Amino acid sequence: MAVQSTASAADTREQLSAPSTSDVSSPLDKERLDNSGSRSGPNEADCKNARERVIRTAGAARSYGCLTWLSPSEGKTALRKGAATGPDGASASAVLDVPLPVNDCTGDEDGYWYATRTMQCQIAPNVKYSYYSSDNKLLGTALFATAQQLDLATNSLQWTETDQITMLSSTGTLPAGLSVSWTTSCSSPCAPGTTKLWTSAPISLGQNLKKTYTLTDQPSTGYDYIDLDYQLSIGSPDAIDLLPPITWGGAEVRCDNKISVADKAGCVVPWYTPTLLIPRSQYGSSADMLEWAQNNLSGHWGLRGTGQPLHRLKNSSQQASNRQAICGTSKFTKDPNIQDDTCDEFPFAGTYESGALNGVDHGKDCAQVTAVRADTSGNLAVDWPTVTPTGTVSGSEKCVRGHIPGALNSDVGSAYGVFVKDKLLADNDPFWLRITF
Incomplete structure (x- = not known):
């Protein structure tokens, strides 16, 4: 403004x-x-x-x-x-x-x-x-x-x-x-x-x-x-x-x-808690993974009215350590059936709710999901719109890890980075997360 x-x-x-x-x-x-x-x-x-x-x-x-x-x-x-x-x-x-x-x-x-x-x-x-x-x-x-x-x-x-x-x-x-x-x-x-x-x-x-x-x-x-x-x-x-x-x-x-x-x-205004909007139309299965975790895991991270806000983690070294714990190269094996497969994690490595800061030292201990292909249009969000769980999910896991097409994964990360700048989030500032259409 x-x-x-x-x-x-x-x-x-x-x-x-x-x-x-x-x-x-x-x-x-x-x-x-x-x-x-x-x-x-x-x-x-x-x-x-x-x-x-x-x-x-x-x-x-x-x-x-x-x-x-x-x-x-x-x-x-x-x-x-x-x-x-x-x-x-x-x-x-x-x-x-x-x-x-x-x-x-x-x-x-x-x-x-x-x-x-x-x-x-x-x-x-x-x-x-x-x-x-x-x-x-x-x-x-x-x-x-x-x-x-x-x-x-x-x-x-x-x-x-x-x-x-x-x-x-x-x-x-x-x-x-x-x-x-x-x-x-x-x-x-x-x-x-x-x-x-x-x-x-x-x-x-x-x-x-x-x-x-x-x-x-x-x-x-x-x-x-x-x-x-x-x-x-x-x-x-x-x-x-x-x-x-x-x-x-x-x-x-x-x-x-x-x-x-x-x-x-x-x-x-420091007491106002802003909301990060992630549209499905733009982020496809990566957005679906976030919403799946909000609705199906007990943390309900960032889900307003049910869970608690997420909190920005500013320290870049700690962010990198969080990613390594969940998605390190020795801890994640790409799926050749997923286009440009990458390891996607939630809560974000750039938040204090990251699984790595809450007792998880290997991504295998997160709930596991994988993107589901629906089309071959060339639009990743349309072609890979949803995820499905793999293995057994108890609902008490402290994180979710997904096989998600690379561009969808990185674009959500970029959206979070832009949001931090736009809202001037300080270290440990709370924010909500809402998946839209």
């Missing part, structure tokens, strides 16, 4: 009049960070306690404002209500059909962080502002949605973040001069360490504040794990803030300078 131009980093305010979010779809294969929905902040009980304290100690009559964080379920409930009723059951003083802000998380507006390898985003109606009189009477409320998106690149140590906040609805009366302050903190070695998106920026019903800005990793000799943290306050000069600003995190970036891959410097 290309880094956006910094020319788009200008602060923009716009009245949202876009279609509803149901009209916008995002086809990305996003993964959810499950614990991000548990982020906490001041709630209604905190607001009530703060009001009671200040009323007991206040020396002058003043109005008060409370900014509270809504959980994903509370945000959905607030959005469904649409601010249809105001304080004390009165009709809402101002309600507009205001859409949620839009980014690559459109369709997943539940407050959780989602990611691909080079993108992380969230959208949620998750912030409520409540305005109280000096005698503790609710005068009005406002519901806000936040949206965030980080766009990374595996060939750049810079990335952009786009943050948005929209005032979705209001009820009753709100204080004059309601405004937003938002600060992003980026942990070392990221620069700048602090970005102030808005400082007391006015906001009103239906308005969307949006800003895109650039962040940069200052490369070190190792992997740089960078956390992003955020602070948000909404208030008015006419109301005393009862609670501290809302803070949250959950966004994470990993950058490296030619460590994962010798000729690349870039950044990824």
